[in-house]
Amino acid sequence: MELAGEYTSALTTFAGLGAALILERSGARRVRLGWTNTTSPRLKLTAEGEDDATIAAMIQQHAKDRAMHASWLHADLEGDPWAGANAVFSPRIKSAAAKSGKGAPTPSSAEIAARWQTLQKARYEGIDQELASPGHDADLELIGALGEPAYWRIASNGPRPDEGASRWEMKTRNRGEDFVGNRLRGLARIVAKREPATVLGGLTGRTLVDEAYAKNRSDESRTATGLTVPRFTDSALAWCGLWGIASFPVIHRFDRPSVTAGAFPVGRFMPAKLVLPVLTGAYSLGRWRAMLLSEQLARCAEAGVGEETTARAWLVSHGAEALIAFQVNVSDNPNAPERYLGEGTAMPLR
Template sequence: MATLTIAGDYTSALTHFALYGLSLMVEQKHPGTITVGWSQEGQPCAQMHAEGVSEEEIAECVHSYVSSLAAEDSWVNVDQSYGVGKEAAVFSPFSPRIRGIDAEKYPDDWASHQKTRQAHLDTLIERDDLLSLLWISGLGEPSYWRFEAKAPRPDHGASRWEMKTRNKGQEFIKHRLRLMCADLATWEPSAMLSGITGQTLYDSLDNKPDSRTGTGFTVPQPTDTALAFCALVGIANFPVIHQIHRIGVTPGAYPYNALHPRLMVLPVSSGRVTPARLRTVLRSHPYRRVVDEVGKAMERGSLSPDIFVSELADEKAILREKGVQAFVAFPIAKVGSDSAPERQVLKGSAIPLG
C-alpha cells in the first residue's frame, strides 16, 4: 500500500484541495482502493492511502488524466464563438464566468453554446470519464438566467472556488487550465509526484515571487504546477447548486449568497475515509450549518470550540460519526480592482469538534 503525504499542512487550502483532486484522479483508475485523512501530529498533514497501488501507478494516474485533457479533442481545448463583427469573441464554453453571451442580441449564441457543451458531456459519458463530469459540475456554468437591474450576471452560476483573475477579459479554461494541462503533459510522472508531495517545487507557468499559479488557493507565491493542478481538480468535490432567483451556492463558502465570500470552511477527518464519504460530508446539510455558524461567529469575534456544544451540537454528532474531528476556517482576501477583483485564500485556523 502506498501512502502519500501532500505538500503543506492543514492551514493551507491548496493542500486540502490537492488531496481532494489527487484522490479523485487515482480513484477513477483504481476504484475502491483509496482513503484519505490527516496525520496525527501537531501540524496535521494531508495523506492519501492507496491499497494495492504503487507510487509509480499513482503518478501515472495524474499524468494520464492531464494528458487526456491536453488532447486536441478534449473539453478543455474546445472554443466557441459568440457575437458578430466588432462584438465577436471566442471563449471556452466550459469557463464558468464568461460574459460573451448576449441571449437577447444574439439568441442563437446560447443554443450553440449549450449544443457544444452537451456534445462534449455526451462524449465524456461514453468514455466513462466521471471525474471530468464531476469537475464540470463543480466549476459551474454561466448563468444566462440571472440578472441584476437588467444587467446579466453570468458569474452567479460559477463556483466561488474558481478564482482565476479576469484581467483583460481572461477566463479560467483558456488562460489557466488549458496552458497548465499542455505544460504538465510534457512532464515525467515522477516529476509530478515529486511536486505533489513537496519534494520539489517547479512553477513552470509563472515562476515569480508573485506567481498566480496557485489560482487563489494561496496568496501570490511560487507554486508547484502539478500541486496546483491537483487542487483545481479538487473543485470537483464541490458541485454548484444553481438557483433561479439568486446566486448559486458553492459548498464551503461563507456567506453562501455572496459573490465574493469572506470565508472558506473545510473539514479534517480523524482517520481514513473514502472519497465518497468525504463527498457526502461536503454536500451535507450539517456541513452547510457549520459553515454558516462558524462564519457568523468569526464576524462577531466570538468563535471558539464551544460552538459545537451550543449552536452545533446536533451537527457535531452527525459529522463525528462520519469521521470529522475538526474544521479549518480560511479567511479570504479580496484584492485588485472592481473590474477585475482577485480572491486569495489565507492561512487557516483549526476549530476542534471537542
C-alpha cells in the same frame, strides 16, 4: 503518499480531493484520504496495490490525456462575441450581451438569446461526447461543479452571468481570460510533459517547480488560482487542486446567485469564507463529499461550533477533528477583482 502542505492551506485539501478523484476514476481501488494523527499532520492518500510512483504516474497520464486536442479543455466558442477567445466549459466568460468588438452596435435581445443558445448547444454537444467516452466520469464531475454562465440571471442593472459559476473558480478575468482556456489547459500541458518522478516530487513537496511563472517573482504566480495567496506553487499540486473543485458542487437558483458547497454565508455571491473539515484517518472520497455537503457542517460554519452541539457531535462521529475556516480575500481592482483564500483558522470539534 503524503501530500505537500498543511491543513491551514486550502490547496492541500483541494489537491487531496482532486488526486483521489483522479485515481478513483482511473480505476484505482479503495482510494482513501485523510490527515495523519501526528504533531505536524500531513494529508495521506492511498490506493490498494499502488505505491507513490504508480500514483504519480496515474496523475501524469491523466494530465497527458487532457492535454490532447480532442479533450473538452480545448473546445472554444467560435461565434460572436467570443470569436474563439473563450472556452466552452469556462463558467465565467464574456457575456452574450457584450458587443462583438470595438465600435460594434449593441446586440438586440434576439441576438443575445441566439448567442446563449449557441453556447448551450456547444456545452450539450461537449457533454454528450464526454458521456460517450469511457473513463471520463471525472471530467463530467468537474464540468458540473464549475457551474456555467447564468444566462437566466437578469438583474435591474443588467445580466449577471457570473452568478452561475463556482465560487472556487477564482481565475482573474483581466484581458478577457478564462479558467479552462487560460489555466487548466496550460497546466495540463505542463504536467503532461513532466516525468512521473517530477510529478511525485511536486505532489509530496520534495520539489517545487512552477513552470508558468519560472521567470517571475514568487508573489506574481497565479498557478494556485486563488487556493492560496499568490506565490510559487508546484504545477502538479495545483493541477490536482483545481480538480478538487469537482467535490464542491454548484446548485443553481433562478432568482438568486447559485450556491457553491463550502462557501459561507450560503448563497452569497461573494462569500466571506470557505469551511473545510479535517478528517483524521483514512476515508473514501464519498465520505469526504458527504461531510462537505452536510447540513451539520453548514450549521457549524454559520453559527459556530460552540453553538451547535448536536451538529458538532455528528461531525466528530463521522471522523472530523476540526473545521478550518479560510477567509475569502478580494483585491480592490474594480475591473478584474482577484479572489484568493487566506491561511486557515482551526475550529476544534472536541
